[in-house]
Amino acid sequence: MTKQNNSDEERIILEDIESRLSSFGKDRWNLIPILQMIQTRHHYLPADAIRMVANYLDIAACEVYGVATFYNQFRFNPPGKHPIQVCLGTACHVSGGDIILENFERKLGIREGETTEDREFSLERVACVGCCALAPVAVVDKIVHGRMAPSKVEGLLLGFQIEKEKQERAKRSDESNL
Numbered sequence: 073m074t075k076q077n078n079s080d081e082e083r084i085i086l087e088d089i090e091s092r093l094s095s096f097g098k099d100r101w102n103l104i105p106i107l108q109m110i111q112t113r114h115h116y117l118p119a120d121a122i123r124m125v126a127n128y129l130d131i132a133a134c135e136v137y138g139v140a141t142f143y144n145q146f147r148f149n150p151p152g153k154h155p156i157q158v159c160l161g162t163a164c165h166v167s168g169g170d171i172i173l174e175n176f177e178r179k180l181g182i183r184e185g186e187t188t189e190d191r192e193f194s195l196e197r198v199a200c201v202g203c204c205a206l207a208p209v210a211v212v213d214k215i216v217h218g219r220m221a222p223s224k225v226e227g228l229l230l231g232f233q234i235e236k237e238k239q240e241r242a243k244r245s246d247e248s249n250l
């Protein structure tokens with residue numbers, strides 16, 4: 073996805089938020105319901121949306137940001153097409169979950185909580201996903217992958233890359249047949 077597409081998309085998101093703000097009172101206790109509305113509708117809180125909410129409630133943007141970071145239900149980056157969650161619950165942590173997270177970070181060139189520039193992948197750490205016997209665990213596209221190892225990280229990402237290249241080749245051949 074290009075930067076232009078990203079900014080067009082963000083403009084549409086901001087217009088949507090602006091049109092809905094007036095249904096909330098301007099009291100500061102509406103801050104969390106407003107943030108929840110944005111998170112539910114758009115799956116993250118864009119930086120400009122945080123400023124917009126701060127203006128609307130007449131409070132400092134850093135206060136909005138402070139409240140949003142306190143609750144881990146809020147994200148600050150758009151979700152990737154393929155969301156990756158690495159479990160760092162106790163069983164996964166002691167089985168090397170942090171090494172798995174670090175491997176994803178290194179291979180994708182992003183930190184936990186971020187999204188790749190092409191919006192293909194987002195990466196986050198999560199608490200126990202309930203499959204401790206399979207530790208360390210990663211959830212990719214909502215599919216649980218147990219007994220993760222650095223080679224499995226590489227294999228998973230390679231699989232996505234091969235699939236993407238296949239789709240691009242098919243698209244190019246469709247275009248050339250027009």
Ligand code: FES
Pocket residue numbers: 159160161162163164165199200201202203204205207209
């Ligand atoms: S701690 Fe990771 S699945 Fe339970």
